[in-house]
Amino acid sequence: MAEPTAKTEHYVGVDLGGTKILAGVFDDKLNCLARTKMSTKAERGPEEVIERIARCVRDAVDEFDLDLKQVRGVGLGAPGAVDAEAGRVIIAPNLQWQDVPLKKLLEKQLGGVPVAVENDCNSATLGIFEKELQCKPRHMIGVFIGTGVGGGIILDGKLYSGFNGTAGEVGHMVIAVGGPKCNCGNRGCFEAVASRTAIFRSLHAAVKDGQKTVLTEMLGPDLNDLRSGDLRKALRKGDKLVEKVIEDAAEYTGIAVANLINIFNPEIVVLGGGVIDALGDEMMAVIVETAQDYALSGTSKGIQIVASKEGDDAGIIGAAVLARRAAK
Amino acid sequence: MAEPTAKTEHYVGVDLGGTKILAGVFDDKLNCLARTKMSTKAERGPEEVIERIARCVRDAVDEFDLDLKQVRGVGLGAPGAVDAEAGRVIIAPNLQWQDVPLKKLLEKQLGGVPVAVENDCNSATLGIFEKELQCKPRHMIGVFIGTGVGGGIILDGKLYSGFNGTAGEVGHMVIAVGGPKCNCGNRGCFEAVASRTAIFRSLHAAVKDGQKTVLTEMLGPDLNDLRSGDLRKALRKGDKLVEKVIEDAAEYTGIAVANLINIFNPEIVVLGGGVIDALGDEMMAVIVETAQDYALSGTSKGIQIVASKEGDDAGIIGAAVLARRAAK
Numbered sequence: 129m130a131e132p133t134a135k136t137e138h139y140v141g142v143d144l145g146g147t148k149i150l151a152g153v154f155d156d157k158l159n160c161l162a163r164t165k166m167s168t169k170a171e172r173g174p175e176e177v178i179e180r181i182a183r184c185v186r187d188a189v190d191e192f193d194l195d196l197k198q199v200r201g202v203g204l205g206a207p208g209a210v211d212a213e214a215g216r217v218i219i220a221p222n223l224q225w226q227d228v229p230l231k232k233l234l235e236k237q238l239g240g241v242p243v244a245v246e247n248d249c250n251s252a253t254l255g256i257f258e259k260e261l262q263c264k265p266r267h268m269i270g271v272f273i274g275t276g277v278g279g280g281i282i283l284d285g286k287l288y289s290g291f292n293g294t295a296g297e298v299g300h301m302v303i304a305v306g307g308p309k310c311n312c313g314n315r316g317c318f319e320a321v322a323s324r325t326a327i328f329r330s331l332h333a334a335v336k337d338g339q340k341t342v343l344t345e346m347l348g349p350d351l352n353d354l355r356s357g358d359l360r361k362a363l364r365k366g367d368k369l370v371e372k373v374i375e376d377a378a379e380y381t382g383i384a385v386a387n388l389i390n391i392f393n394p395e396i397v398v399l400g401g402g403v404i405d406a407l408g409d410e411m412m413a414v415i416v417e418t419a420q421d422y423a424l425s426g427t428s429k430g431i432q433i434v435a436s437k438e439g440d441d442a443g444i445i446g447a448a449v450l451a452r453r454a455a456k
Numbered sequence: 457m458a459e460p461t462a463k464t465e466h467y468v469g470v471d472l473g474g475t476k477i478l479a480g481v482f483d484d485k486l487n488c489l490a491r492t493k494m495s496t497k498a499e500r501g502p503e504e505v506i507e508r509i510a511r512c513v514r515d516a517v518d519e520f521d522l523d524l525k526q527v528r529g530v531g532l533g534a535p536g537a538v539d540a541e542a543g544r545v546i547i548a549p550n551l552q553w554q555d556v557p558l559k560k561l562l563e564k565q566l567g568g569v570p571v572a573v574e575n576d577c578n579s580a581t582l583g584i585f586e587k588e589l590q591c592k593p594r595h596m597i598g599v600f601i602g603t604g605v606g607g608g609i610i611l612d613g614k615l616y617s618g619f620n621g622t623a624g625e626v627g628h629m630v631i632a633v634g635g636p637k638c639n640c641g642n643r644g645c646f647e648a649v650a651s652r653t654a655i656f657r658s659l660h661a662a663v664k665d666g667q668k669t670v671l672t673e674m675l676g677p678d679l680n681d682l683r684s685g686d687l688r689k690a691l692r693k694g695d696k697l698v699e700k701v702i703e704d705a706a707e708y709t710g711i712a713v714a715n716l717i718n719i720f721n722p723e724i725v726v727l728g729g730g731v732i733d734a735l736g737d738e739m740m741a742v743i744v745e746t747a748q749d750y751a752l753s754g755t756s757k758g759i760q761i762v763a764s765k766e767g768d769d770a771g772i773i774g775a776a777v778l779a780r781r782a783a784k
Binding site: 218219283292300301306313314316386387388390391393421426 | 594595607617620622634641719757758
């Protein structure tokens, strides 16, 4: 098996999430050769999580019949504020991490293979930029809608990370002053009105309020174990409540995208993340229409607004890009 | 008079506004040596306005006992979307201009002196960056609050203008979905809740609604000829209505600044424009406090939020910077 790729170089990209760890082995052209998945078990603390990341990396490498020594580098996207230069996670609320020297600890676990660390949305943006867009746009904004909402910024073909390395927190752009409470403590953030959490909160409130939806037939009166996929099923059954809630989220997303267009005047805005992966077909038309409506007249000419085709893989691809960049 | 500066180089910076044209003669160190002011008379059409700009430039140059031939270049900030490379004003609603080849026409009027054109807020941002901040911050955002609200973006020490050259339209970032109507046609833009227009609108509505304010004693029941300076006077008299309206505008501004910090993570945000020049002392504390409150925890560390000291001069200084850059 190793023969045909003996001359190529291999990188491992890791997407570290609050609930799962994804790892993928990539060749120099960013083709994914093998991948593994493991639960994060964040409650066990950073050391054990880092051991699990290392195990996930080793498993992926072994899956493709390689040895760690044949891997030129490992990249990792982490869910929080990251000091990429120092390889430290400054703060990651979903993991309950604070100031973790991830690069150093993971390199130790991996016997010295070099590790590069970035914020997960920055990493996913980089993955989409290099693989899906072939580095063609000069300025690109990535917007990722899942449990939360995050973003990544490519300007002049380079990842822009700002003064403290935390640029791109588009999910905490306030668009509805005085609106629903956000996890960050403020009200009316983009994340508080358009994330999966926001959508589920609206649905729970509506059901409690006595509104009808097929979701209660599917999952019971408490909407136990509600997932994005259930919403897609409900939409296909013509469920009016789900339709309305999803349309609202799409409109808010369109307004947020227009804000980013007015601010950055980028060449392209790419949307991704769990909500877009599951409901992109249903949401994108409203998102694009609203964004064009709210973007300042004449300034959005030629600007594309699209859903990423990479889905869940954007994170590991981007992490592999990090590893490849660090090795060169 | 010309002797001591005979060896230095001179530039003229022009700030073209909807109601007035300002021109300043600058030396190579951006010291302002002379300045002139003229009304714009936009209603007379682009050709006549451009003649007036040329007259304003000649007058300023003559004021300092120079000849146009001794001027290395003219820079100009225009209120609208500008294609800086082509030297064209794409659209300037306040002037009712559309697609005006300003560089070409003004160079003709000025006998061939090279002219550089930019958006007025980009130009003012550049002026503050080079003169007031001595080019020290890597990333800076300028926010200008006057009749409207505009912005300028310096990233990695360079003016960022985006794909179509229209980046920095921070005034049309929606922060209050469904809020007051904006001149752009949308609702809830930053400009619609914090500009001079928005402040005056709130005051007129409150007076019509029967609320008490010393402004009616000062200006009559219709608040004729209301100016920002009147608001400062009213505040000093302890006027509760004006206090409330200004505090609201400052809070909205703080939220918008926090959005920009969450998105850009810049080193510094500088506020300017007529409202800040007139009411900065009264507004800045609320702006800074609100911005720090809304900026994502931990990410605003070390980020400064200040009012520019250049006041009305930022525009002509920045325009002189444009001219100096173009000449080098």
